[in-house]
Amino acid sequence: MTVTAVPGVVTRPTPRLRRLEDERWLALALLMPTAILLGLFIAYPFFEGVLLALTSQRVGVPGGFVGLQNFVKIWNDSIFRTAVWNTFWYTAVTTVFKLGLGLWLAMLLNRHFKGKALVRAFILLPFIIPTVLSTFAWKWMFDPTFSVINWALFHMGFITQRINWLGDPDLAMTSIIVVNIWRGVPFFAISLLAGLQTISPELNEAAAIDGARPWNRFWYVTWPLLLPVTMVVMLFSVIQTFADFQLVYVMTGGGPANATQLFATYAYQLGIGTGLLSEGAAISLAMFPFLFLIVVVQLLYIRRVETR
Amino acid sequence: MxxxxxxxxxxxxxxxxxxxxxxxxxxxxxxxxxxxxxxxxxxxxxxxxxxxxxxxxxxxxxxxxxxxxxxxxxxxxxxxxxxxxxxxxxxxxxxxxxxxxxxxxxxxxxxxxxxxxxxxxxxxxxxxxxxxxxxxxxxxxxxxxxxxxxxxxxxxxxxxxxxxxxxxxxxxxxxxxxxxxxxxxxxxxxxxxxxxxxxxxxxxxxxxxxxxxxxxxxxxxxxxxxxxxVAGFIGSPAMNFADVTLSGGNGRLWAEAPGLKIGVPEPIAARVNGHAGSKATLGIRPEDLRVAGPADPAELCFEVEVEVIEQLGSEILLDTRAGTSTFVASVDPTLRTRVHERLKLAINPDRLHLFDAQTEAAI
Structure with missing residues (x-):
């Protein structure tokens, strides 16, 4: 069969564009922007970091390949061990409180009351304000001399002496935990509220008629149905908190005496602060297996919950 | 219990x-x-x-x-x-x-x-x-x-x-x-x-x-x-309603509308007595209408034009018009008729309903 082209009627796309009619090429073309962005800003720095961690590079000193020496070194570093412990403690305590308070707020906001939309918007404020700004405000509130918290406690008669919030090792950790909870609760509250709103009110009514008291309605009906959302929210929060930097850096810089040193702050302090680039990279990388493990466990659990 | x-x-x-x-x-x-x-x-x-x-x-x-x-x-x-x-x-x-x-x-x-x-x-x-x-x-x-x-x-x-x-x-x-x-x-x-x-x-x-x-x-x-x-809500197809004027004449009560004049049967007429000359709504169910035969008294019959024929197998629903009023009648499935044909329908006098035009309550 011969095909005679009718001149000037239809201009076929050029061969290069026609390639996109093949799904494989189209898929590749659509994936490209994301792949380039992720490659440039995530994969490349990650591999550079891995390479850096295997050298003895310092600021101004190119250094050479030293294998796993940096990892051995930080393993024997007592400050590193403190940072690991601190990071776990910080993540665990804040997550428990953020979940508890967030859930409580979400349940309250799920009720009908006047000005509900306004309250919901206000709840988000701590989450919207740039962390560094709000943390500076908190730093003032915890300031040994100007602390408004001390002022309030003093005037209510609870204390007679100033409390050195950020100067005492235990109190400093408690302080950054409080600020992290304050900043993280809105995310939990709003996400869990979205989850609660997908649960039909009829289910609660059916349970009420079935004889379930409020606590049982929560425990047997609401909580199991909210669990998938809760697990995803926790996953995000744990990853973020585990790698938290800004908040601690502004509040305490890891002090006093490394009492609030976390993975990220210690990596920064060692890598940028003292110029031991390769050791800083090694600490950053050391976070990876821990996070990986946490994420895998959570993802497996989420899958189990969702296929129930 | x-x-x-x-x-x-x-x-x-x-x-x-x-x-x-x-x-x-x-x-x-x-x-x-x-x-x-x-x-x-x-x-x-x-x-x-x-x-x-x-x-x-x-x-x-x-x-x-x-x-x-x-x-x-x-x-x-x-x-x-x-x-x-x-x-x-x-x-x-x-x-x-x-x-x-x-x-x-x-x-x-x-x-x-x-x-x-x-x-x-x-x-x-x-x-x-x-x-x-x-x-x-x-x-x-x-x-x-x-x-x-x-x-x-x-x-x-x-x-x-x-x-x-x-x-x-x-x-x-x-x-x-x-x-x-x-x-x-x-x-x-x-x-x-x-x-x-x-x-x-x-x-x-x-x-x-x-x-x-x-x-x-x-x-x-x-x-x-x-x-x-209630009359319109209960029953399917729904009851037919026509706005009528009640009037006395020739010793009996009539329900009249353009193209429609029906003699109100005795037991109902007795109840309606006080309403003569007033407006009312006449109600009749489709199943209480039939094609008029020679034995049907004239005061219970009225002429309609067939507008739509719905064949349901066990019955035929005729959508008809008499003047300004429309009536659905459920008739025998053997009936042969055509759209626009004029027919005479007879009502079952025992099953006629009248409702007050204002209060809509049954009379």
């Missing part, structure tokens, strides 16, 4: 008065259906009886106890919801067991009751499935099962069949009727479907705009509707 009494029940949502002075006496073991168009207050009334809505004023009594302030769980009722409201994360068996578990029944008793309910509803093979693995009809059965195992004083049904397809709905309707005969528990059933109301109810409560229009046995509503609304 219990009767349910509702006295002067009112419900306001802010300034919206949705249930107005409802008075009802539902007898023990009776199956009562609330029927009416959307927004007539039937579901709100049911939810107040269930304890899911607070009562604005009035009293609700279940088994001689005022339950206004009693929480739903302590009213000893079971409810079947429109969307079934099955707990999605629990198996069918757990769904049915939940109410008993909450009431601290022992395990053997729970198993026994689930088994019995599963047998009654024929869902024994579904007990280990999750609600999402069930069809609509099966979910409906499980929702019923959850109510049955509780063995409550009163069953409440909130449009339970409205999510099923037409065929399944008819089937479940029959099963609900059998179930009620078997269990003999006081039941209150809400629907907007008048066929469901007529077939299921021992008595039917017709509501409109929060007000009870009429309470009665199905045939009572059909034969002697209290007002124009």
């Amino acid at each position: 219990a009767e349910v009494i509702v006295r002067k029940l009112n419900k306001m949502f802010d300034t919206n008065h949705v249930v107005k002075d409802v008075d009802l006496h539902i007898r023990d073991k009776e199956f009562v259906v609330f029927v009416g168009p959307s927004g007539c207050g039937k579901t709100t009334t049911l939810r107040m009886i269930a304890g899911l809505e607070a009562v604005t004023s009035g009293d609700i009594l279940i088994g001689n106890t005022v339950v206004n302030e009693v929480p739903p769980m302590d009213r000893d009722i079971a409810m079947v919801f429109q969307n079934y409201a099955l707990y999605p994360h629990m198996s069918v068996a757990s769904n049915m067991a939940f109410g008993l578990k909450m009431r601290k029944f022992d395990k053997a008793e729970i198993q026994k009751r689930i088994k019995r309910a599963a047998e009654i509803l024929d869902i024994g093979q579904l007990l280990n499935r999750k609600p999402r693995q069930l069809s609509g009809g099966q979910r409906q059965r499980v929702a019923l099962g959850r109510a049955i195992v509780r063995d409550p004083k009163v069953f409440l049904f909130d449009e339970p069949l409205s999510n099923l397809d037409a065929k399944l709905r008819v089937q479940m309707r029959v099963e609900l009727k059998k179930l009620h005969e078997r269990l003999a528990v006081t039941s209150i059933y809400v629907t907007h479907d008048q066929v469901e109301a007529m077939t299921l109810g021992d008595r039917v409560v017709v509501m409109k705009d929060g007000v009870v229009q009429q309470v009665g046995e199905p045939l009572e509503l059909y034969n002697t509707p209290a007002n124009r609304f």
Whole structure:
């Protein structure tokens, strides 16, 4: 069969564009922007970091390949061990409180009351304000001399002496935990509220008629149905908190005496602060297996919950 | 087993008065259906009886106890919801067991009751499935099962069949009727479907705009509707209405409209006497109209033009016009006629209805 082209009627796309009619090429073309962005800003720095961690590079000193020496070194570093412990403690305590308070707020906001939309918007404020700004405000509130918290406690008669919030090792950790909870609760509250709103009110009514008291309605009906959302929210929060930097850096810089040193702050302090680039990279990388493990466990659990 | 009494029940949502002075006496073991168009207050009334809505004023009594302030769980009722409201994360068996578990029944008793309910509803093979693995009809059965195992004083049904397809709905309707005969528990059933109301109810409560229009046995509503609304709502196809003027002449009462003059039969005329000269609404059901024969007296006949012919097999529905009024007539399926043909229709004089033009109440 011969095909005679009718001149000037239809201009076929050029061969290069026609390639996109093949799904494989189209898929590749659509994936490209994301792949380039992720490659440039995530994969490349990650591999550079891995390479850096295997050298003895310092600021101004190119250094050479030293294998796993940096990892051995930080393993024997007592400050590193403190940072690991601190990071776990910080993540665990804040997550428990953020979940508890967030859930409580979400349940309250799920009720009908006047000005509900306004309250919901206000709840988000701590989450919207740039962390560094709000943390500076908190730093003032915890300031040994100007602390408004001390002022309030003093005037209510609870204390007679100033409390050195950020100067005492235990109190400093408690302080950054409080600020992290304050900043993280809105995310939990709003996400869990979205989850609660997908649960039909009829289910609660059916349970009420079935004889379930409020606590049982929560425990047997609401909580199991909210669990998938809760697990995803926790996953995000744990990853973020585990790698938290800004908040601690502004509040305490890891002090006093490394009492609030976390993975990220210690990596920064060692890598940028003292110029031991390769050791800083090694600490950053050391976070990876821990996070990986946490994420895998959570993802497996989420899958189990969702296929129930 | 219990009767349910509702006295002067009112419900306001802010300034919206949705249930107005409802008075009802539902007898023990009776199956009562609330029927009416959307927004007539039937579901709100049911939810107040269930304890899911607070009562604005009035009293609700279940088994001689005022339950206004009693929480739903302590009213000893079971409810079947429109969307079934099955707990999605629990198996069918757990769904049915939940109410008993909450009431601290022992395990053997729970198993026994689930088994019995599963047998009654024929869902024994579904007990280990999750609600999402069930069809609509099966979910409906499980929702019923959850109510049955509780063995409550009163069953409440909130449009339970409205999510099923037409065929399944008819089937479940029959099963609900059998179930009620078997269990003999006081039941209150809400629907907007008048066929469901007529077939299921021992008595039917017709509501409109929060007000009870009429309470009665199905045939009572059909034969002697209290007002124009009930007359139009009950029965399918709906009753024909024509705006007429009542006038006396030649020793009898006539209902007249353009293209229509019908002699009002004696028993009704006696009641209408005071209304002569006034406006009224004439009502006649399609099944009470027939093609006139030679024996039909002229004052009960009127001429119409056929506009639409609907062949249903067992009957023919003729959409006809007489002057400004339209009439649907259900006629013999053997009738041969054509659109635009002129016919004479005769009415069954015993089944003529007249309603006051202002109050719409039956005369």
